Amino acid sequence: MRDLNSSYFLPHRYKWIGWAIISISLLAVAIKGILYNYSTEFQDLGVVDHIIGSILSYTVMIGLTILVSSREKQEDEMIRMIRLKSFQYGFYLTVFLSLLFFLISIVDSGLNAFSFITATTQIDMFFGINATLVFIVAIYQFKLFRLKNDEE
Amino acid sequence: MKNSLKVERAIKDITQAELAEIIDVSRQTINAVEKNRYVPSTVLALKLSKYFGKSVNEIFELEESD
Numbered sequence: 001m002r003d004l005n006s007s008y009f010l011p012h013r014y015k016w017i018g019w020a021i022i023s024i025s026l027l028a029v030a031i032k033g034i035l036y037n038y039s040t041e042f043q044d045l046g047v048v049d050h051i052i053g054s055i056l057s058y059t060v061m062i063g064l065t066i067l068v069s070s071r072e073k074q075e076d077e078m079i080r081m082i083r084l085k086s087f088q089y090g091f092y093l094t095v096f097l098s099l100l101f102f103l104i105s106i107v108d109s110g111l112n113a114f115s116f117i118t119a120t121t122q123i124d125m126f127f128g129i130n131a132t133l134v135f136i137v138a139i140y141q142f143k144l145f146r147l148k149n150d151e152e
Numbered sequence: 153m154k155n156s157l158k159v160e161r162a163i164k165d166i167t168q169a170e171l172a173e174i175i176d177v178s179r180q181t182i183n184a185v186e187k188n189r190y191v192p193s194t195v196l197a198l199k200l201s202k203y204f205g206k207s208v209n210e211i212f213e214l215e216e217s218d
Contacts, residue, residue, distance in 0.1 A: 076177040077193050078184060147180045 009071045018067030025059040032056070057129055064133040068140055082143045090136030098127060155212045158186045160204045175199050 032052055035042045042049065068086070072079050105119030161171055168186070172179040177196065184190035192200070201208045 072178075074178040076181050077196060078178070078181040078190050081190075147184075150180065150183065 009075065010066060010069050012071045012073055012075075014066050015070040015072075018063050018065075018070060021063030021066065022060055025056050025063060029053075029056050061130055061133060064130065064137050068133070068137050072144070079144075082147070083140060086136050086140035086143060089139050090132050093135045093139075094127070094132040097131075098123065101126075153191055153212055153218055154188060154215055155185065157182070157200065157211060160200075160206070160211060161186075164204065171203075174203060 032049065036049055068083065101123045102120065105116060105123060109116035109119055161168070166174075168182045169179045172182045175182070175196065176199075181190065181192075181196075185192050185196075197208045197212060200211060204211060
């Protein structure tokens, strides 16, 4: 029977390309942060800092997507189920944490409109474009790790 | 659902890794099926049935809770 599930995943070697893109991007974020803290010239270029930050969040997104879309060394039906479940749990986790932080910010702001807006803006920043993907990848990698270490 | 995969494997005197290679899945998948942590697809069940020369019903059995 034709295996409909396997066709769209990237080959295994892409996994390392994904890790490389993520590592380089995070390194760039760190360097950017250091520059911003220690160089007043860089601080004057606030727009550049913002643009670089945006671009990096998208390269991280690409890296994470490649990572979670690459086949495992031994890709089989159970791996595919684990991958799907990771998407499901990642989605639920995002919704759960968003709501939780939202409720916390209501309580924390003491019903002060200004502190409430500040708090929710911070939540939006934290959850940015990559939160769900980060959760998915983290859950997926954790499940794979547990599977590999589940010896009898 | 329970299964007698471990017993069948013992009869054939074959390791999880060897069976995994024959069936073309990972060793972890065979392990998970034996521990009742993963319910295999019909395709995988049929592959196992073919290899052991027994019907799927002889290897896999429904439980009350199913």
